[in-house]
Amino acid sequence: MPNSITWAYIFKSCRMKFFLKIGLPWALSLGLVFYLGLHFGGQKGSDGNSASALKENGATPGVKASPIDKPVQGGSPATPANNGSSKDPGASSTWRSRTPSPPLPPNLRRIMKGKDIISRLGSYLDAVRAMDGANVKEVVRAFEELPKGYGRHLEMKLLMRSWAAIDPEAALEYAKSALDEKSERRFGISEVLAGWANSDPQGAVEWANSNKNNAERKDGDMLVGIIRGLAENNLETANGLFRTLPEGGARWQASTFLAQEYAKLGTQEAIEWAETFPTEDSRLRETILGQLGAKLSKQDLPATADWVKEMKNDKASQRITDNLLAQWVSQNPSGASQWVSGLENEEKRSYAMKQLTSRWSLVDPISTAKWLNAQPPSAAMDPAVGEFVSRISARDPENAISWAMTIQDQEAKRRAVKKALGAWDKIDPARANSWRQAYNQNF
Secondary structure, eight states: OHHHHHHHHHHHHHHHHHIIIIIHHHHHHHHHHHHHHHHHHTOBOTTSOBHHHHHHTTOOTTSOOOOSSOOOSSSOTTSOOOTTOOSOGGGSHHHHHSOOOOOOOTTHHHHHHSSOHHHHHHHHHHHHHHOOTTTHHHHHHHHHTSOSSGGGHHHHHHHHHHHHHHOHHHHHHHHHHHSOTTTTHHHHHHHHHHHHHHHOHHHHHHHHHHHTTOOSHHHHHHHHHHHHHHHHHOHHHHHHHHTTSOSSHHHHHHHHHHHHHHHHHOHHHHHHHHTTSOTTSHHHHHHHHHHHHHHHHHHOHHHHHHHHHHSOSSHHHHHHHHHHHHHHHHHOHHHHHHHHHTOOSHHHHHHHHHHHHHHHHHHOHHHHHHHHHTSOOOGGGHHHHHHHHHHHTTTOHHHHHHHHTTOSSHHHHHHHHHHHHHHHHHHOHHHHHHHHHHHTOOO
């Protein structure tokens, strides 16, 4: 028994000495290493990134990572890039200190491929709102997942507008080279330039002035985009640029945007603007007044009627009359007929009667006939009666012939009777031939 106690004591003593000589120093060394790791491992590099973060992103500590895309120069993402700079955007302090991009919607490209249009547009709109110089490529890749063509027209317009606020020249280059030529390119370019003009009017106008002398049609389309963007915030500048456009489709398209924005200012101010266009350029004046008349007829019909009533009878006033009566007949044809009957200028009244008859007879031929019967017979009535014959011939050719016979101009009468007889031949050829024999008509 004493021997076993002695051996236990000896074994315990040896184990204590082993711990003091080896175990304790090893534990202290481990703690020291752990402390040093915490203290020095969290230090960041000169660019604000930790060594571990650089390693996770595939970069070597001390080597600057290049940006994903061209950054914003000199400010927030809403400020257009400095078009004259050719420096590496990744080398600027602005890029390194820029606020990180907002997170894009998860699985954006997968959602864009889906058939649920609500989810697709919602996610895409979130992505476009969050777009800046760092994530442009990702949003573009999501857009490109969609089939080319008119089906992605809205997404294309959103992308071009937002991109134009970040880097208009890059967006313009993409629109020229990557968008579908038949269905997207022209609209995309126009949208980029409209966005550019909206956020940087001076830069957009300078670009427009350097390109407006090019005779190619596509440059005219570009100027339309510039004018559209300017018209949203700088109407006077847009108006000045519009007046330099050569005659053609670009001028007609641009006039639509100007008329829309001037109409928003109020009827009187819009009319004053329209009246500044000289009568010598009749085609331009007709275009502008016609576009504006279409807008004002919808928002202030009485004032538009008073305006055209005081105008001289020309193509411009006729364009306004067309738009005015198209709107008026749909609301109150009786009121429109009273206005037409009260026009003092005979030529203007004759034209207005024809336009009123053309529209009114489609919806209420009986009331139209009563109104025509109430007008005093004259050669000025011939155009309106001829129009009425054209409108009712297919439904009531016998009455159409009766109306045609009241036309005073012989050539106009012959054409109207021939048209009515042709329609009657399709419905009742026997009665049509009987009428020919009774009135000795050979056609």
